[in-house]
Amino acid sequence: MSAIISLSEIKKVLAEIDLLAAMERAFLNYSSGNAVVPPVGELVFENPPGDVHIKYGYVRGxxxxxxxxxxxxxxxxxxxxxxxxGLMLLFSQRSGELRAILLDQGFLTDMRTAAAGAVAARYLAPATIQRIGIIGTGIQAEWQLRLLPGIVDCPRVLVCGRHHQGLQDYCQRLADTGYEIEITDNPTEVADCCQLIVTTTPSCEALLRYARPGTHITAVGADTAEKQELDSAILAGADKIVVDSRAQAQSRGEAYRALQAGAIALEQMIELGEIIAGEQSGRDNDEQITVADLTGVATQDIEIATAVYESLLQNAD
Amino acid sequence: MSAIISLSEIKKVLAEIDLLAAMERAFLNYSSGNAVVPPVGELVFENPPGDVHIKYGYVRGxxxxxxxxxxxxxxxxxxxxxxxxGLMLLFSQRSGELRAILLDQGFLTDMRTAAAGAVAARYLAPATIQRIGIIGTGIQAEWQLRLLPGIVDCPRVLVCGRHHQGLQDYCQRLADTGYEIEITDNPTEVADCCQLIVTTTPSCEALLRYARPGTHITAVGADTAEKQELDSAILAGADKIVVDSRAQAQSRGEAYRALQAGAIALEQMIELGEIIAGEQSGRDNDEQITVADLTGVATQDIEIATAVYESLLQNAD
Structure with missing residues (x-):
């Protein structure tokens, strides 16, 4: 019999899960080739505008x-x-039987994306951070910040959004965190005074134009061929271009846009899983510019869905 | 709120639905370009052997x-x-919200595949059929036959399987239909005496070697790059090669295998939706050899899932 798991059950059990450890396993499995992850399925809608991503796969064994x-x-x-x-579905690798439907309404995707941002910060953020910059004021802008404590201990935040109301709401939603949050509508201000920047919008044109030495940028907003938050010049000038998936970077995200523009070459890209495995180095010093372009890989969904389901099974015992 | 619909509810409501009309709409929508149907997602497992197909899309409007x-x-x-x-999921085109989970356990896929076979028979079977031939004894072998009455009125059936027990079980399961079913383990016997043949196995090597003039073959078993039930010589010698999707025929099914073997050209293929629309003719006379290679398209899933869900909504009113 298959379990149908509600968002409230998922939220309850998620507190018991070490999300960052799960995401590190996800990137290791991805980069080691231990996972079978076909290209992302995609549907695009025009009116109203929307996109749907279907990510699927399995880890061998x-x-x-x-x-x-x-x-x-x-x-x-x-x-x-x-x-x-959205939702996640777990099936048996031995029989194809449906084991669980996780009716997460996109929450697990939000959480695994935020946790991946924290993992990127763990390996790539400079040691000295005066200010954290967040581009965007939505749900991802919120969770990226909520998962940083313990990885990056910097209380000062500059959040950038187009609308004053959105910025105000953001500050209010995060009032419980202890962050000192300032607001701006000018992305250049973020580029100028933040050493760890996370971009989280569905923008289709570059919002950040340059990066100062000693900056790490994690870009999680652009996950299609059209979306872009970083000028390709930033990737061209970066000391390290880190992606979750070189294969995916050939068809979506910031790295794709920079590849298309002829600003970078595929060989420059390092996979996050290769850094976690110790095959490649992360940040080497506090002067480097590093970019992590995360378009999201199915191994992240596999890890978080499995962790939630197995925690629920254990709790039921 | 999204509805979770059980197999028993689905079976109850399916009796009210004109499946053949729904499949004709599906093929029309597919061939007219009115549907957005990306390439099939696929996962292949080796131990134990299995494959998973993810079909998805939408009809504009x-x-x-x-x-x-x-x-x-x-x-x-x-x-x-x-x-x-398996299962089917319906989401809103306007908001992405999940509307319904159809826990059909593969039943709707079986039914829409069987109904597609009946549609192919409607346009391509010869007027005179002395015997219907079925290759395989599984669930699809059963439903293909169950949906033929009213389309092809021939009481005599020859079913071909490798194992005597499977053949016996098949005859028993279909005892309620009124068909006079004979059995064989030799596919050549089917080729020799049947004018409408439906092949339904997951075989990876050709089972039928030739087709006599005046035969129509519908092949529904081969839906991957590896599977094959018909020798490519059959397609090479056919007067009409009909597929559900020319795009899919370039990567899976009988037509793909024949294309790969250099036995046929892409331009020879007619889409079933083009015949239903009257843009192409179906069978022209009783002497022709025709082949319908159906690998299954997402518009079929869209039509059957929508019909089930809307019938349930109407019944709930």
Missing amino acids: DDYYVVKIASGFYHNAQLDLPSSN | DDYYVVKIASGFYHNAQLDLPSSN
Whole structure:
């Protein structure tokens, strides 16, 4: 019999899970070739604008295969709905039977993306951070910051958004965190005074134009061929270009846009899993410019879905 | 709120649905370009052997987009489980919200595949059929025959399987239909005396070697790059090669195998939707050899999932 797991059950059990450790396993499995991860399935809608990503695959020798459907419909605020949505499905690798439906409404995708940002910061953020910069004021802008304590201990934050109301709401939502959050509508200000920057918007044109030495940027917003938050010159000038997947970087995300622009070469890209495995170095010194372009890989969904399901099974014992 | 619909609810409502009309719409939408149907997602497992197909897409202007996951694990009989499994998911095209989970366990895939076979027979079977031939004894071998009455009125059937027990079970399961079913383990016997043949196995080597004039063959078993039930010489010698999708025929199924073998050219293939639309003719006379190679397209899943969900909504009113 297959379990149907509600968002409230998922939220309850997630507190018991070491998300960063799960994401490190995810990137290791991805880069070691131990996982079977076909290209992302994609549906694009025009009116209203939306995109759907289907990420699926399995780790060899595991019990499950996972299919994750995640959508972003960017006019959903007009319907009083969050923009992201989705669910995850676990099936048996031995029989194809459905084991669990995780009705997470996109929450697990948000959480694994935020946890991946924290992992990138662990390996790539400079030692000295005066200010954390966040581009965007949505759910991902929120969780990227919430998962940083313990990895990066910097209380000062500059958040950048187009609309004053969005910025105000953001500050209010994060009032419980202890961060001192300042606001701006100018991305250049973030580039000038932040050493760890996370970009989280669905923008289709570059928001950040340059990066100063000693900056790490994690870009999680651009996950299609069209979206872009970083000028390709930033990647061209970076000391390290880190991606979750070289294969995916050939068709989506910042690295794809920079490749298309002829600003960088595929061989320059390092996979995050190669750094975690110790095959490649992360940041070498505090002067380097590093960029992590994360478009999201199915092994992240496999790890988080499996961790949630197995925790629930254990709790049920 | 999303509805979770059980197999028994699905079976109840399916009796009210005109499946053949739904499949004709599916093929029309597919061939007219009115649907967005990306390439099939696929996972292949080796031990135990299995494959999973993810078919997804939407018809422009409809309410829903659909994702269907269907698996075949061919050693499942050892676990006392059916080989096929799966589910279908309906989401809103306007917000990405999940509308319904159809826990059909592969049943809707079986039904829409069988209904597609009946549609192919409607346009391509010769007027005179002395005997219907079925290759295989599984669930698809059963439903292909169950949906033929009203399309092809021939009571005599020759079913071909490798194992005597499977053939006996098949005859027993279909005892309620009124068909006079004979059995054989020799596919050549089917080629020699049947004018409408449906092949339904997951074989990876050709079972039928030739087709006599006046034969129509519908092949539904081969839906990957590896599977094959028809010798490519059959397609090379056919007067009409009909596929559900020319795009898919370039990567899976009988037409793909014949293309690879250099036995046929892509331009020879006609889409079933083009015949239904009247843009191409179906069978022209009783002497022709025709082949319909159906690998299954997402528009079929969209039509059947939408029909089931909307019938349930209407019944709930």
